Amino acid sequence: MKILIVGGGMGGTIVANNLARRLERELRSGKAQITMLSASERHMYQPGLLYTSIGRLAPDELYRDQRSLLEPEIEFHVDPVETFDLDNNQVVTKSGKTHGYDQLVIATGSRAAPETIPGLAENSVNCYSEAAALEMLRQVRDFKGGTVGIVVGVPHKCPMIPLEVTFVLHDYFKEKGIADKVQFQYTYPIGRIHALAPVAEWATGEFAKLGINTTTLFNMKEVDGNKxxxxxxxxTVDAELLVAVPPHRGMEVIEKNKLGGNGFIPTDRHSLLMEGRDNVYIVGDTTNLPISKAGSTAHFEAETVAENLAALIKFGTTVRDYDGKVFCFIEAGKERATYAMFDYNNPPAPKAPNKAVHWFKMAYNQLYWASARGLL
Amino acid sequence: MSERKIIDARGTYCPGPLMELIAGMKQIEVGDELEVLSTDEGSVSDVPEWINKVGHEMVETTQEGDVWHIVVRKAK
Known part of the structure; x- marks a missing residue:
């Protein structure tokens, strides 16, 4: 069986490694073959960008060589796919090579698209790429006081970022000794300050203690040159420093191949199969599922897909469904953190933040690499 | 001819039915409808609150078992 994985981020990497361990014997005998096609030779720890944007994590610490993360039996090419020919079970890459498959996994991810809101890209900072995080660091470091506006587009990657970036910047300006010169104006698209009701309830109290102003039911239409x-x-929100959580889209290759609106592919919420296909699995941000676009979502989906692909060889059938599981750390400032965990049947019930969870999150910034290898 | 798209947000907590609806409204044309399926009773009040504030139109809200079907129309 030829298994082709398109995308070398968190989801694709865990599918590949998990599968390689399950199919060790089949890979050795040639009964199975795993190939990964990625756009980059490097793998980025994306949650680290928040820390890079305040100068706490150097850019080079965000990356590992992708090949070093993969089990040796996995064939790896830095050669992104340009054409998906799903009717003929093949893809064509940038270099012009054709790769056939029996089972396909698409895990190409999503991208911040500030350009989709007029004026947002030119007048705001964000922490969704290395270049953007470094520009955010420059502007945050040079900020002498005034209003910090937090604006949030939908959909967006990492649902905790709006709160986290607010807490982290509040701490930053306090440590810098200019907290009394900085006001925060936090906005959020729905009628409370976070999607998860218990998180919103807790954060409302925290914001009140810190004097952070909030405006809810606020969805960006445009940003003018005066921020x-x-x-x-x-x-309207008027800010001297505008920090954006831009709306996201799927990758251009998905849109160009007309696999899904805005680059998000219609996906069955349990099997993770692409709608209308029985040998194309979708993992992570690439799905159109109404669940969190987060590394943990990709992780848990990837484990489901890997187990099912291995089962197709070993049992001749898939053996489990994705249950909607998501786990998100929530950095709460003052070296405290908590987490939210939920699935399709169980709502989140986050506990009060504490230092232990914060330090575990700090440790996870390194443990991530073990997670990508499929060891955690 | 207007179209109706369905967003199946049953059993999802984050980003949740309203945020999915807000994202979905950007992808449809004026006059088209979105039907959100939600198991969160809060959607019955959350959705009209936003729809009325932003200036779109509520079409109908019905309940089948523990699932609410909330239909809205893009007005601008």
């Missing part, structure tokens, strides 16, 4: 954000709902 004034106009909302779809007819309100």
């Amino acid at each position: 004034i954000v106009h909302s779809e709902e007819g309100e």
